[in-house]
Amino acid sequence: MLLENVRFALVHEWFTPKATGGSELVVQEILQQIDADIYALIDFESNNPESYLYKRQIGTTFLQSLPFARNGVQKYLPLLPIAIEQLDLRSYDVILSSSHAVAKGILTSPQQVHICYCHTPMRYAWDLTFDYLNHSRLGNGIPGWFTRSLLHSLRHWDVISANRVDYFISNSQHTARRIWRCYRREAKVIYPPVNIDRFTLQVEKKDFYVTVARLVSYKQVELIVRAFNQLGKELVVIGTGSELAQIQQLAKPNVKILGFQPDEVVETYLSQAKAFVYAACEDFGIALVEAQACGTPVIAYGAGGALETVIDLRQHPETGTGILFPKQTEADLITAVEALEERYSQFNPETLRLNAARFAPTVFQKNYMEFVKECLQLRAGVIKSNY
Structure with missing residues (x-):
């Protein structure tokens, strides 16, 4: 499978003016190397003249039209897994996800290759569960029981959705160990780009x-x-x-x-x-x-x-x-x-x-592209897997 003949889709959680961290830098660098169609839960950056996504066509979910989504779609946490599963990407050969919450949960077919750059397993469902409960007004009393039940369900979905990924990339050895602990999956370490x-x-x-x-x-x-x-x-x-x-x-x-x-x-x-x-x-x-x-x-x-x-x-x-x-x-x-x-x-x-x-961007670009090519060769049976 030659790279230039492949149809790519790139899935990220959300694009908003407040989301300008390391995961967005990864997306930006990937798009400089790969011509991919973009999808997200919500997008409020493609109409921002100062954004690298300005005038890009970005597919979104029903969360886009919900009130207050622009200021933080996390408030609709119970709906995030449902929303990401509504994106229909069956026409693409390769799905590239940039995930720190639910992007890796996109539905794929056996003919597709899904490569996930995992910034972290969902923190509030795993490592930061008790921190989240202790510092949230929804963490105590009767609301606390509902919150605990929600986080329990999220952990189940998170593990199930990890099985939809063919190849994991982690942003550090530390994250690779967390991916193994949560999902029992190996991950290739590729450090994120730092400008x-x-x-x-x-x-x-x-x-x-x-x-x-x-x-x-x-x-x-x-x-x-x-x-x-x-x-x-x-x-x-x-x-x-x-x-x-x-x-x-x-x-x-x-x-x-x-x-x-x-x-x-x-x-x-x-x-x-x-x-x-x-x-x-x-x-x-x-x-x-x-x-x-x-x-x-x-x-x-x-x-x-x-x-x-x-x-x-x-x-x-x-x-x-x-x-x-x-x-x-x-x-x-x-x-x-x-x-x-x-x-x-x-x-x-x-x-x-x-x-x-x-950790310069050129180092990330080289390592990321080499791994994508390796994954496609693995799927085509050209080389044997080490994962």
């Missing part, structure tokens, strides 16, 4: 720390603020979310809460900061790589994708790009900050930039 050219390498740094994250519970920004309250060192917090007011109230004068900021402001703070601080367990963690692209060292919780993107200076003095701390506690984070301060002169900004280059 490192957007960031300028800056050698001279200022004496402040920065964190950039959504202000929600699992991002652990409150932990960072509490630690810096004790340290007394200047910290800049960029981001918004449900915990914004709580964090603003918690912060002492040495901690500046800037809320949402445009890209150019984020880039300036990342490039000028003494170090970038991150306390969440991420599947990959694009922000960690972006900081390194600026030549800015990283202090990160030593779990998840950080173990694959940040090189601890204490173990690797010549190539170190940051300091990893073992537990999500104020004491461990404070110890990591002190360790970075003691060894700061050992960091080489150019080494950090070089490490970030491992």
Whole structure:
């Protein structure tokens, strides 16, 4: 099956002005390499002149016309599996899904090949179930029982829909292990693209720390603020979310809460900061790589994708790009900050930039296209499977 004779469909969860994260970068890079028709639960980007999807024809579901869908289709969570199964893609040879929720659940026929780039198994149904229940008004009392029942049903559907995928790609070794734990499926690791050219390498740094994250519970920004309250060192917090007011109230004068900021402001703070601080367990963690692209060292919780993107200076003095701390506690984070301060002169900004280059878009494009071709050859019987 020759690539140029193949009809491709690309399925993503949703396209909205607020959805501009790593999964959307993956979609953008795939579309630069493959001429595919696009489908999603909802689309509010094809009419946005500033979007790479402007004037693209994008197939959508009945959720497109429901009230308030533009501001977050997640509010219709019980309907997402039903909606994705209504997309009729029988006329395509290959389905490429970009999935962090339900996109992988598209219905396919035995003649089709389905390759899923899985950013994460559905977090609120698996790893973050109890976090979601504890921080949601629907997590307690009688509504809580309905929510638990819904999440239970979602887990069943999620496993069943994983069997509709022929080949899985994961964005990190950490995600590959989660895919195996949830679905008992092997996944090829292809790191997502990070636009490192957007960031300028800056050698001279200022004496402040920065964190950039959504202000929600699992991002652990409150932990960072509490630690810096004790340290007394200047910290800049960029981001918004449900915990914004709580964090603003918690912060002492040495901690500046800037809320949402445009890209150019984020880039300036990342490039000028003494170090970038991150306390969440991420599947990959694009922000960690972006900081390194600026030549800015990283202090990160030593779990998840950080173990694959940040090189601890204490173990690797010549190539170190940051300091990893073992537990999500104020004491461990404070110890990591002190360790970075003691060894700061050992960091080489150019080494950090070089490490970030491992995740450049050109690397992603090459690895992704090679894997797609390999999958088509496997289906055609040209080569034997290792999966």
